[in-house]
Amino acid sequence: MFKKFRKKSPWILHYNAGSCNGCDIEILACLSPKYDLERFGVINTGNPKQSDIFLVTGPVTMRSRERLVELYTQMPEPKVVIAVGSCTCTGGVFRDMYNVEDGIDRYIPVDVYIPGCAASPELIIDGVVKALDILEKKTKEREKPFRLFKDFTLKDGIVSRRESALRIGDDDAKD
Amino acid sequence: MIEIILILLAPFVGGLLYGFERIVRARMQNRQGPPLLQPFYDMFKLMDKQALMIHPYHTLLGILHFLTLWIVVALVICGANLLYIVFLHLFSSLLLVVAGYSVRSIYSHLGANRELLSIVAYEPLLIALSVAFFILYGSFDIEVIRENKSALLELFPLFLAFLLLLPIKLKKSPFDAAEAHQEIVGGVEIEYSGIFFEFLYMAKWLEYIFVYLLLFLFAGDSLLMASILGVIVFLGINLVDNATARVRIDHLLAIVMGIGLTLAVLNLIGLSYV
Numbered sequence: 001m002f003k004k005f006r007k008k009s010p011w012i013l014h015y016n017a018g019s020c021n022g023c024d025i026e027i028l029a030c031l032s033p034k035y036d037l038e039r040f041g042v043i044n045t046g047n048p049k050q051s052d053i054f055l056v057t058g059p060v061t062m063r064s065r066e067r068l069v070e071l072y073t074q075m076p077e078p079k080v081v082i083a084v085g086s087c088t089c090t091g092g093v094f095r096d097m098y099n100v101e102d103g104i105d106r107y108i109p110v111d112v113y114i115p116g117c118a119a120s121p122e123l124i125i126d127g128v129v130k131a132l133d134i135l136e137k138k139t140k141e142r143e144k145p146f147r148l149f150k151d152f153t154l155k156d157g158i159v160s161r162r163e164s165a166l167r168i169g170d171d172d173a174k175d
Numbered sequence: 176m177i178e179i180i181l182i183l184l185a186p187f188v189g190g191l192l193y194g195f196e197r198i199v200r201a202r203m204q205n206r207q208g209p210p211l212l213q214p215f216y217d218m219f220k221l222m223d224k225q226a227l228m229i230h231p232y233h234t235l236l237g238i239l240h241f242l243t244l245w246i247v248v249a250l251v252i253c254g255a256n257l258l259y260i261v262f263l264h265l266f267s268s269l270l271l272v273v274a275g276y277s278v279r280s281i282y283s284h285l286g287a288n289r290e291l292l293s294i295v296a297y298e299p300l301l302i303a304l305s306v307a308f309f310i311l312y313g314s315f316d317i318e319v320i321r322e323n324k325s326a327l328l329e330l331f332p333l334f335l336a337f338l339l340l341l342p343i344k345l346k347k348s349p350f351d352a353a354e355a356h357q358e359i360v361g362g363v364e365i366e367y368s369g370i371f372f373e374f375l376y377m378a379k380w381l382e383y384i385f386v387y388l389l390l391f392l393f394a395g396d397s398l399l400m401a402s403i404l405g406v407i408v409f410l411g412i413n414l415v416d417n418a419t420a421r422v423r424i425d426h427l428l429a430i431v432m433g434i435g436l437t438l439a440v441l442n443l444i445g446l447s448y449v
Contacts, residue, residue, distance in 0.1 A: 005219035036206045038197075041213050047360045049227060049368035052220070076225035076368050140225050 006052065006078065007132045009041040013051035013075065017068050017104065019058025022118035023085040027055060030121045030128075037125065040132075048074040053131055054108075059087040059094045060101040072108045078138035080111040080131045084124060089113045182249040189380025190214040192387075196413060203417050214380065218373055226369030229278045234371050236274035241374040243267035244381045251388045254318035257305040264301075264385065268294055271375075275363030286362020289353040289424045296431040297340045300333075301389075303439035307333055308392070310446045317392065325395035327404075332442040334393055336435040341412055343431065344386045346379070349419040350427050358421075 016024055030037045031044055045051045048071045060068055072081070083104055086092035091102030104110060111134045114127040194211045201208025210216075228234050244267045250260050268290065275287030305315055307330055312319050320326075327334060342350040354362050364375045390408055394401035422430070 002219045002223040005216050006223060008216040009213065009220045011217075033204050033206045036201075036208075038201065038209055039207045041209050041216055044357075045361075046357050047365055049366065050221075050361075050372055052224075076227055078224070 010053050011043045011045045011051040012053045014055045017058040017064040018061030023057035026118050030124050035121045054081045056104050057084045059091050077140045080135045082112045083110045084114045085119045086117045181252050185248050185384050189384045221373040224369040229366050233277045236270050238374050240270045241378040244378050256315045258315045261301045278366045282359045282365045285359045293343050293353045296428050297343050300336050300340050327393045332438040336438040339435040347416040349422045352424040
């Protein structure tokens with residue numbers, strides 16, 4: 001019954017998972033007078049328990065990984081996740097580096113990918129509007145964070161990749 | 176009869192006022208702003224969200240905060256005893272503070288601390304206001320205040336002190352340290368979600384109605400003066416909100432207790448001895 005109102009008041013949670021701040025600046029530009037995302041009812045809440053859209057920037061660094069999953073699990077359903085910028089989608093220029101995971105979709109399900117380094121405000125607005133269409137179709141079923149690697153041992157989906165990292169001396173410790 | 180309709184409509188009028196204010200604030204920043212019914216869209220969306228409870232009492236205190244605030248607004252509309260209304264309003268704010276302390280979130284505790292400090296700052300002003308009306312008319316009843324002529328000239332220092340109180344109650348810059356949206360993530364409202372957050376959201380609208388009804392007391396029986404005062408204060412508050420930064424909570428206490436309380440006490444002394 002209230003499904004159509006989801007589209008009209010999306011509240012955003014913005015999380016920086018180790019970004020260079022380029023995409024963050026563009027997100028703030030969207031909310032500022034020139035692009036004015038607030039005309040769609042968007043509020044930048046900063047509180048995961050009250051938000052609908054999870055805007056993530058940055059390749060997931062080792063330090064920010066647990067917080068990313070924690071913030072994701074704290075958000076009530078229905079929710080959508082938007083990956084803003086090349087780093088967040090694939091790892092970008094940081095791909096395959098020792099201190100980053102390559103993109104947030106290794107840990108949480110992503111609904112919209114916004115490419116670009118940094119993603120332009122027009123693209124971000126397009127992505128948010130696209131995410132609103134997806135938000136309207138979502139059910140209230142709980143979505144869980146996951147992990148694509150084989151050594152999935154912990155129950156909450158947070159696994160350190162340092163355990164499976166290549167150590168000096170053994171050849172095929174890493175798969 | 177008309178009072179019952181007004182009481183029932185109070186949250187909706189508050190929501191419209193809040194939506195209109197968001198448009199006004201956006202236009203002041205040269206933006207288009209959200210639609211007028213945006214607060215109601217938010218409300219319906221929050222009904223649809225999954226609600227996470229911390230523990231039942233925390234939720235119950237939030238709902239009680241909303242209900243007592245509605246009773247306060249109802250009593251103001253009916254013209255009840257002003258002193259009683261001020262203390263019931265204090266009780267309603269304290270429910271929220273207790274709710275803030277009842278969860279383990281640090282931000283919630285910080286918000287509750289700041290909420291208490293801001294209550295310490297503005298509560299003497301409200302009591303001074305009711306005492307001033309008592310000195311003038313010999314009664315605390317709002318009905319009596321509404322029957323008399325406007326007391327704006329006699330109570331002008333208190334009116335200025337009341338203007339200091341407005342941004343605290345409406346959670347606006349420069350006195351919004353108790354809520355501080357990006358800094359302590361909303362303070363006491365951080366742990367509420369879904370339909371339970373909606374009660375706090377609606378309580379915010381009722382706070383608007385309460386504060387503006389108190390403002391109209393300065394206009395006495397003149398409807399024209401009440402509307403002029405309302406429009407000027409509404410625009411002024413939003414202009415100040417857009418133009419100033421947040422002050423720290425200790426500065427808030429110093430400013431409101433220093434300037435506001437001095438003005439209020441001077442006014443009371445003037446009323447009783449001059």
